[in-house]
Amino acid sequence: MSYYDPKDLRKFGDITQWSEELGTKFFDYYGKVFEEGALTAREKSLIALAVSHTEQCPYCIDAYTKDSLQRGVTKEEMMEAIHVGAAIRSGATLVHGVMMMNKVNKLDG
């Protein structure tokens, strides 16, 4: 038994039932964000895929893997996008090492 059921993704739209105004505003906004703009829909899909992984959201990973495939994105492009996300996440951890170094230098320099 898992907390996550892939079928629940199909029910995402149901969140509007308990707060129609906010739910509708969210989905309008969401739809607008992913429209072709200064970035292509394909580029947005790859960004979404990378962020899905940094957010570690199983629903988003399912959705944007499929969305990327639909847009002709190759598995090599998908993996590179995820590495971008992973690099930022690990970089964000490591850059705090400077704080640690500062503190060590202050306390024990």
Place this chain on the structure above:
Amino acid sequence: MTKLKTQSLHKRNSDLAKANRQLEILSNGIFRDGELPTFAQKIKESGQFPLRPNKLEVLQINVGYMCNQVCDHCHVDAGPDRKEIMTWETMELCLDVIRNTGAHTLDLTGGAPEMNPNFRRFVDEASKAGIKDFIVRSNLTIIRANKKYYDLPQFFKDHNVHVVSSMPHWTRGKTDKQRGDGVFDASIEALKMLNDVGYGMPGSDLRLDLVYNPSGAFLPGDQASMEKDFKKALLDDFGIQFHNLFAITNLPISRFLDYLIASENYEDYMYQLVDAYNPEAVANVMCTNTISVSWDGYLYDCDFNQMLELKVASKVQHIKDYNEAVLNDRNIIISQHCFGCTAGAGSSCQGSVA
């Protein structure tokens, strides 16, 4: 050298080679217990039941199920082991119809239509009938399969044939996964040969269009965006040009249905199709302007219904009795596979419809 992926479902005596078994699957499970609406229920909701033909525009003739490839998702279950080939006698009956039809497009398909021994004689005769758009659906690799086919680009040019060819992706990996090892390289060589005689070049009257269908259990993306990506990649990487890209949805029948079930993607895929149902696509779905003729001369609403052995609901069911007015007064036979043609921007042998 291309390498065959497998054998046809027919050769393997698969249960799914049987049309009635496929239709059973498409009517049971999630559709029987009401989890998803049937296609009939959906088109009733949008006031489009029963589905009726508009003016006939396309006469599509399947000259045989034999093919040099065994692609993963072939709705025809075509392959070298298929022996169903249109005879010259049936072709003559087709020629009588072609000379008198009101349709503006003649569309030859297969299998690999070029493998029919009377293919060239048939094209030669049909091209004299004055049809506005004469399409041959070529899988590309056939042009490189054997020396006897090397002159096909020139033959197509001599008969002013509009070439429509399958190309699942602009990368080798995705193409070969779906269609067999070596298919990508052979397709690229064939496209260069077609370009060399003038096919697909900007401003050329020699039409070369490509067909894209997804390599797995997902729907095609936006046709215009895909076309842009295909054009850029094929030109940058190989110097290849073509006119238009048709994005076609895989319908859940035959080998694609087999794949969906085996990979446990069937239910999700049917959900995707039903969720993406678009009533606007129903209005222009290809069965409303097409008659499909099988290798043995029977008539169908589309090539998919042909593979499901669902003959037209008309007293005219064979090319020998062909009568356009009688045929046009019929209800189109539908089942849940039809959701494939009405998803999103819709899908037809000519690409998106909405």
